[in-house]
Amino acid sequence: QPVLTQPPSASASLGASVTLTCTLSSGYSNYNVDWYQQRPGKGPRFVMRVGTGGIVGSKGDGIPDRFSVLGSGLNRYLTIKNIQEEDESDYHCGADHGSGSNFVVVFGGGTKLTVL
Amino acid sequence: EVQLVESGGGLVQPGGSLRLSCVASGFTFSSYWMRWVRQAPGKGLVWVSRINSEGSSTSYADSVKGRFTISRDNAKKTLSLQMNSLRAEDTAMYYCVRVAPRQLVPDYWGQGTLVSVSS
Numbered sequence: 001q002p003v004l005t006q007p008p009s010a011s012a013s014l015g016a017s018v019t020l021t022c023t024l025s026s027g028y029s030n031y032n033v034d035w036y037q038q039r040p041g042k043g044p045r046f047v048m049r050v051g052t053g054g055i056v057g058s059k060g061d062g063i064p065d066r067f068s069v070l071g072s073g074l075n076r077y078l079t080i081k082n083i084q085e086e087d088e089s090d091y092h093c094g095a096d097h098g099s100g101s102n103f104v105v106v107f108g109g110g111t112k113l114t115v116l
Numbered sequence: 117e118v119q120l121v122e123s124g125g126g127l128v129q130p131g132g133s134l135r136l137s138c139v140a141s142g143f144t145f146s147s148y149w150m151r152w153v154r155q156a157p158g159k160g161l162v163w164v165s166r167i168n169s170e171g172s173s174t175s176y177a178d179s180v181k182g183r184f185t186i187s188r189d190n191a192k193k194t195l196s197l198q199m200n201s202l203r204a205e206d207t208a209m210y211y212c213v214r215v216a217p218r219q220l221v222p223d224y225w226g227q228g229t230l231v232s233v234s235s
Contacts, residue, residue, distance in 0.1 A: 034222060036161075043211050043225040044153075044161065057219045061118075092161050096220065103175040105151070105163035 001097045002028040004108035011114040017081045020111050022093030024074045031095050032056050033076040035069065038090040038110075047091075050076045080113075088115040118142040118224045120212045125229030132202050136229055138195040138212030146170075146190035149215040151222060152197050154208035154231075164210070165197065169217070180206075202233045 003025040012018035022033050032051040036044040046060035050069035059067065066084075070077045080087055094107040124136040136152070152164040165176045165186040174186050185198040195212055209228040216223045 036225075043227045045225065046221065046223045049219070049221055057221055060223060094161065094163075094222075100173070101175060103166065104177065105153070105166075107161040107163070109160045 001104055002031055002095055002106055004033070004093050004095060004106055006091075006093060006108035006111045008109065009112045009114065011116055012080075012083050013116045014083060014085065016083055017079060018083060018113065020078045020080075020091050020113065022076045022078075022108050024076070024095070026074065028095075029074050031097075033071075034094045035076075035078045036092045036094065037087075038092060039086075040089070044092060047078065050078070083115055085115055087113065089113055118214065120214060120224060120226035122210065122212050122226045122229035125210065125231045127232045127234065128202055129235050130203060130233055132233070133198070133200045134202065134231060136197040136199065136210055136231070138226055140193045140195065140212075140214070143214070145188075145193040147217055149217070149220065150186075150188065150195045151213040151215060152186060152195075153211045153213055153225075154206075155211070155228075156205075156208045159208075162208070166215070167195070199231070202231075204233050207231060207233045 005023045034049050035047040038044045048059045049056040050071045052071040066081045068079050090110045092110045119141045122138045128134050151166040167174050167186045171188045183201045187196045209230050211228045212226040213222045214224040
């Protein structure tokens with residue numbers, strides 16, 4: 001099964017842009033990844049799914065146009081433009097693997113985004 | 117408006133049992149696969165289990181296989197997780213997750229219910 005790797009922290013200034021990275025382990029370059037936003041004390045919120053061709057399907061409800069994704073090789077990127085205070089959150093990536101009794105979901109360790 | 121409201125969490129001793137529930141509203145519950153995902157305090161997300169829309173197919177993480185049972189009552193729009201033989205490492209916030217049918221996207225999460233396993 002794949003392993004997803006995320007840097008533990010990132011920071012960006014108000015109004016700037018930031019790109020968060022989720023890296024799949026070798027051999028899983030064709031996998032889609034789901035991005036989630038988790039504000040302090042809240043449950044995760046689906047942002048969007050990304051594959052090598054970019055977004056897969058639709059964004060989550062209420063996700064602003066400032067959020068976009070890109071996929072390249074083993075990397076799945078989430079870019080946030082014109083960062084706002086409410087974007088300060090933990091960002092998780094996850095991926096489905098297998099089927100039936102062998103199905104699992106794997107998650108990265110999460111990236112804590114600080115808005116300066 | 118889609119809502120997933122979990123309940124049933126609490127403090128339980130090691131070896132004890134707990135049953136979590138998730139009541140769904142705002143969508144046709146019987147058409148959606150569902151999942152449970154947990155998050156230990158200060159840690160990342162960990163998938164626990166999933167169930168298909170009819171309740172006839174289930175999957176579990178190795179860490180809970182044989183101890184946890186996922187089920188659903190479509191008439192009552194309720195997802196459940198029966199947790200037996202609880203361990204300290206099961207301590208976590210447990211989230212109920214809806215999976216959209218078209219692309220199996222986990223598109224809505226509840227606010228969670230906290231399970232603490234301690235003597």
